[in-house]
Amino acid sequence: MEPKIAQKAWDPKLENAILKKWEEEKIYDFQLSDNNYTIDTPPPYPSGRPWHIGAASHYAQIDMIARTARMSGKNVYFPIGIDRNGLPVELYTEKKHGIRMRETERGEFLELCENALDDLEAEMIQIMKSLGLSGDFKNYYRTDSEDYRKFTQETFIDLWKKGVIYLATRPNNYDWVSGTTIADAEIVYEEIPTKLVYMKFITKETKKEIIIASTRPELLCACKTVIVNPNDERYSDLIGKELIVPLTNSEVKITPHHSAKIEFGSGAVMVCSYGDQNDVALFRELQLDEVIAIGLDGRMTEVAGGYQGLKPKQARTKIIEDLENANLVEKIEDISHRTPLSERSKTPIEIVPMEEYYLKQKDSLEKMKKLGEEIEFHPNMHKQILMNWLESISIDWPISRRRFYGTEIPIWYCNECSEPFVPEPGKYYRPWKDKCPAEKCEKCGNMEFTGEERTFDTWMDSSVSPLFVTKFNRDEEFFKKTYPTAIRPQAKDIVRTWLYYTLLRCEKLTGEKPWSEAWIMGYGLDEKGMKMSKSKGNAIDPLPVIEKSGADTFRFWSASEINQGYDFRCSEQKIESTRKFLSKLWNVSRFLSSFPVIKSGQLSESDKWILSELDKLISVCKEGYSKYNFFIPSTAIREFTWNIFAAQYIEIAKARAYGIGFTDEERDGAIFTLHKVLSTILKLLAPITPFITEHLWQTLYSQDSIHEENLPDIENLNDMSEMTQLLSEFNSKVWNEKKQKELSLKDSIKIDVPEILNQFKKDLIAMHNLESN
């Protein structure tokens, strides 16, 4: 009989037609029911070309989660969104157009950002679609849409009213030339020659001289402690004693701290507000009172006494002079110092306390730990990232940014008394250009307002994704039936940001956890295990890879090569070689397509054996799927299909399937079993490789989509797995002997079937053309 499948290999080009069919038949459309399974899909950020191949792999696996749930009988809600707020697009736009954000009119700059995002987004959507994501593309959302930003603002207003948001002045990176705070990403470091001044401090009790080296002597007035390494024997008897600071004559304590390097300078370090980021950390850790020595104008403040009004560099020259005149300098070394500069103005940044908005989090940490305990993590080890982070949180969350492309903070200030006005929720507010909705100030009656120019930290937007997709505050029934969502799939590098902030915000807004499970994926590295980056030139563009090898190949590679939660290496060669398995599956199907699909037959012992192996496979796969660990089913299916089903069983059953020397009932047993095994394999594999399984399923077994089927159930058949190795050893033995005697495989040979394989004797004799006893 002619095979129904004519082509000799799986052609990835067939994927396009299948995609189109799925779209036309709307098989993944979501209708609200009582059995909803909501995925809090990560909205990817279009930060530049090409998209990260690790991210593409990540989304392929998220789709496997959706398909697994769907084939387990759940009503899957799989929203698709794009995250579009934040710094990267601003930097991308500045570079692309050769402009500067603060020198460009705000509205104009926002438009350029939006256009850039549209371009990058189009490519990401194309990749997600061609990967076969069964998500809701028709209603995909953007975090910079009016709707989403309105929602972010609403949740902020809610929290403002609850009193968990406050303004506070804390140290920030500050570029006094362009008058703005600087994100860490905008700092560049340069080696700059500077003077290391060895100054004489005096112990209060014994009047002993202690030498302390610093590159920032102008900050003596802001010195609050001196640290020494606890292992530094020179100072061990001075720990806890007081020192007199030169010139200012204030008193500070000597504190032990591991960050003091014994070999640098004199080993004793003065801690000032703020010489560098280490000072900030120490002030926080040791709970010191900060002194503001440098103001927003970039000049020394009144605490600097006689140096007030000077720029730090001028003050430094002057203070060194004064120290030398007072004989308070031991020596001065010329050194090269790694200095943080503003990328923009190329001037050294200062760390200056500035007023920003904060969201309270310190008082919620115990609650967060409890929720963290309740959420099931896949793999469980990554729960530790969250727990460790909760242990180390020491300040509240600063949520305001002095940037343009983000959700605006919806606040106006009275020009007269500075009283803040926070509007009613329900509208999208842009205070930098919109008129204040209030007629007059509630406090003083003044009618003039100034809009807030700052935007939110981008995590303020992303952290409400589960609330946005479940229509919190906008569709009560929908929300009730979809929240808390089922699962949060995400990458491991943003557990401390996205996962944590989502937990925090959702708890504060709803009192509940946002999801029951969290699924954490590792990071995609290059083939040598190094981080991929455009500058290193080792980034792999996923689009051509998917176009060449096909989405199923890419997906099967992702499933079978990536151990759950661990970092993984990406190599084009590896991806391409995965295709061999799909080819094997195709040809097995092609062979079976020459036999009719029948409902029953008389099962031989070999049929019972393969069905018992199949039963074991089902149980292994379902166990893997229940943990959303696709490595387990993909490798188990490959092993079974290739090395047991194709290599052993098909060869054993082939002669019987052709019916030569067997009764019709015996023949039908083989044909029935062949189809039963293949159709089960296809269903088991459908969540991982949706295209080829759909094509084969519809060609061989049904008009309907395989993705509307359920995963097969085990039948608890008698375990015959001890036969598997015996059969394959016997078959190898026959094949080897024929080879040694230079016989063709169809030639007859005299070998006895061993006693233990007696039950398979008839099949084995026909298979090998044995002249047997």
Place this chain on the structure above:
RNA sequence: GGGCUUGUGGUCUAGUUUGGUUAUGAUGCUGCCUCGACAUGGCAGUGAUCGAGUGUUCAAAUCACUCCAGGCCCA
């Protein structure tokens, strides 16, 4: 500098939780083979002192400690 994590044939990977024959599978390489699904195939072979060291034990890839190298996040 701190926290978490990884290190198994040329390459990738299973096994480490709970120590126990000859360390799993894929890929690569070599040789042979067109036998009625498949040369994108079949068969056979090659190849690992399990990152290094020390310790515990009758027994260590597996447990403990130290070191080296990579990754992620935070300074």
